[in-house]
Amino acid sequence: MTYIVQNIKLSIERSKDDALTVAKHRLLKFFPKNAIGELKIYKSSIDARKKENILFVYSVSAQIHEAPRVNENAMLKDGIAPMPDEEMSIEFGTERMDGRPVVVGFGPCGIFCALLLAKHGYRPIVIERGASVKQRTADVEAFFRSGILNPESNIQFGAGGAGTFSDGKLVTRINDPKCGYVLSEMHRFGAPEEVLYKAKPHVGTDYLKKVVENAEKEIIRLGGEVLFQTKLEDLVISNGRIASIRTSKGELPCSLLVLALGHSARDTFSMLSSHGVEMTAKAFSVGVRVEHLQENIDFALYGKSAGHPALPKGEYNLSCHNENRGVYTFCMCPGGQVVAAASEEGGVVTNGMSNFRRDGKNANSAVAVSVNPSDYGNRVDLAIEFQRKLEQTAYLAANRSYDAPCQTMGDFLGKTKNTLPSGVLPTYRDGKVTMTDMDKVLPSFVTESLRFGFMNFDKKLKGFAANDAVLTGVETRTSSPIRIPRNEDYLAVRFSNLYPCGEGAGYAGGITSAAVDGIKCALAIMKKYKPNET
Ligand SMILES: Cc1cc2nc3c(=O)[nH]c(=O)nc-3n(C[C@H](O)[C@H](O)[C@H](O)COP(=O)(O)OP(=O)(O)OC[C@H]3O[C@@H](n4cnc5c(N)ncnc54)[C@H](O)[C@@H]3O)c2cc1C
Known part of the structure; x- marks a missing residue:
């Protein structure tokens, strides 16, 4: 006991x-x-x-x-x-699978779905449009250095999905015993032991790459396949079933199709929609990345104990409401860097990452403002267009380049004028930013709420609105702008073998919750079918 x-x-x-x-x-x-x-x-x-x-x-x-x-x-x-019982109960179905299951996307959702299916003999084939960890790392580094974007291999697309280049925070608001399973698997694949017991576990980009490579090896060892640089391009549908899929490498038969696409697969969403896959527009958020010196955040949180060797780098999580709009910090990366997270040419997107030691000079976080369907016209295509337009405006403001728009907090709040970053230096692409008035990049309902939020957060965390903090934008990919409805068997409406899951389908908002949704989807598949013997 x-x-x-x-x-x-x-x-x-x-x-x-x-x-x-x-x-x-x-x-x-x-x-x-x-x-x-x-x-x-x-x-x-x-x-x-x-x-x-x-x-x-x-x-x-x-x-x-x-x-x-x-x-x-x-x-x-x-x-x-x-001790609570955290055993995962698995039921196996009796229906015969006609061929192998195909999982699209090798992010946390696709990885955990495929892992569980492989473990129980279902021999999944995973296809991923982006490259393997090594090739992807080279592509991402080249983009940071030279500003030449590979639209198929970047911060959003490739082995490990959107979270590979991240702080690797594994905290989640969902309260599901499967989270414990996710953490123990991450540890088995190379995440530091402390992820098993810290209340706010994090892995860091350096360890995440290893975790992803080991997960891939494990899926293959268990009889699955993982095909990189293989993009789902079209569906072949017969009587409400996906009979096969067309990929960038040719046609692939499939017994069932799991869509673990993430939130940035805009071209794939549009292909799915053309085949009558039901989607609804949902609320999401947009904003900027804000950077402070990590030592100032530590001092604001820990007072004179800041810098004590037993204390972790300070983390915050702040939120407020400006009338009906939520303003909140998101994806805080202590000792991290702001990353160029675009996946479409001609658009600038920011996000954040850190290594396990979180030993960079700056702390960064997204400060995001909620965008409701009524702000953009309540249609899936208009939701995506809203995000894309902001990304393109940021690109134009950066003189048609990926040098992101940037502004000091003092200038943004009207306390200073035309100041250049001094105390806090922007980390986006090693400082390749264009000083810009954020009001020219973001809609006024966003900038007004950001100003309200910064002043509110400054009361809760002293120095948050300090003049020398820097804002870099735009942060548009905080969550999926769409949802693909599914029934209690995890099936998409009107399809008998199409399983939408993870963040892209609107069922997760982070690494752990996406992984858990992938597990739930695998459990639903196993409940229906017997293991694949062919
Ligand atoms: C820079 C950054 C930092 C982040 N930091 C954190 C963090 O610290 N903690 C946290 O919890 N969350 C973080 N997130 C969010 C987190 O990464 C996502 O919530 C999570 O990865 C979603 O998992 P997913 O598997 O649903 O989708 P994704 O991880 O987006 O994976 C989807 C995969 O599908 C592939 N794909 C898409 N379309 C196709 C197609 N047509 N054919 C084949 N493959 C396709 C994509 O290439 C991608 O690899 C961060 C995100 C980013 C971008």
């Missing part, structure tokens, strides 16, 4: 071993010494609400061997609870 000893609060001077000792003391009230087996850190977080007394908060898992019956209510009062 495993128990969790919760809520162990220790000062930042104390170590993880101290947490294990405290847990053991608490357990000894209920169990004899020889019944207490292995103790491990189960979760750890930081309570920095009181800067003068920052605390680590731990919970510890404990294996208990053959012990006399205990009063679990009394234990609960002492913060000791049985």
Whole structure:
């Protein structure tokens, strides 16, 4: 039996071993010494609400061997609870699969869907329009250096999907026991051990590349295939079934098709729509990346404890409402860099990434303003057009280049005029930015809400609206602008073998939630079909 000893609060001077000792003391009230087996850190977080007394908060898992019956209510009062059962239950169907399943997209959703299918003998074929990790890394670095974009191999497209070049934050708002499975698989493929217990786990781009390559090897070892630089271009449909698909490398038969496309596959959305795949327009957000010095963020969060070697780089998560519009920080990357995240020629897009050590000088985050369907005309094509127009306006403002528009916070808030970055230097493409008035790039409802948000956030995190912070834009790919409706069997409307899932289909908003949706989709497929023996 495993128990969790919760809520162990220790000062930042104390170590993880101290947490294990405290847990053991608490357990000894209920169990004899020889019944207490292995103790491990189960979760750890930081309570920095009181800067003068920052605390680590731990919970510890404990294996208990053959012990006399205990009063679990009394234990609960002492913060000791049985470990929740996180086993994933799998049901197998009886229908025969006519051929192999095809998964489109090798992002977190496609990877986890394919992994589970492969593990249980369904032999999936994954096709991915972008390149393998090594080739993609070379393409992304070339784009950062020279501004020559490869529209099929970039920050959005390629092995590992949109999140490969990211901070690799694995926190999610979804509360699903499958998240634990995702974290343990990520660890098995090379993510640092701390992802298993930190309340805000993160992997970093350096480790993520390894994780993605190892996941690919595992799918192949289990009988699957992963084909890079292979793009889904068309569907062959017969009686509401996808009979085969046309790819950039030729036609491929498929028993069923999983669409794990991500939010940037605009050409593929339009192809799907031409075949009658139902889609609806949804709300999304747009804004800018804001950069501060990481040491200033640390000071704002930790006070005089900033820089303490036991403390992680400071992270924030801020939000407010400007009348009916949400303004919020998103995808904060401590010690990271702003990345050029375009996937279409003639458009500028920003995003953020960090390495595991988060040791860059700047902290960055997106500050995004909600865009409602009524802002753009409530149609799928108009939603995409709205995003694309902003990206193209940013490209024009950067003198028809990928040198993103940039402005200091002081100038944006009207407190200074025509200032160049000084204290905080923009990290986008090593500083290849064009100083621009953001009001010329973004609609006024966005810039007004950004100004409101910056001032609001400055009250919550001192220095957020400091004059020397820099804004780089535009941040348009925060979430999918569309949803592909599906029924309780995860099937698209009117199709008997088409499975839309992940962020692109509107069912996830980050690495972990996309991976979980891929798992759910695989479970739905396995519930219907028996494993593929051919
Ligand atoms: C720079 C950056 C940083 C991010 N940081 C974080 C973070 O720290 N934490 C977090 O939780 N989230 C982060 N995100 C968001 C996260 O990456 C996404 O939510 C997640 O990757 C979505 O997973 P997905 O599998 O649904 O789609 P994606 O990861 O977008 O994968 C879809 C894949 O499908 C492929 N594809 C599309 N069309 C076709 C086609 N026609 N044929 C073949 N293949 C196709 C694409 O090339 C892509 O590789 C970040 C995103 C970016 C861009």
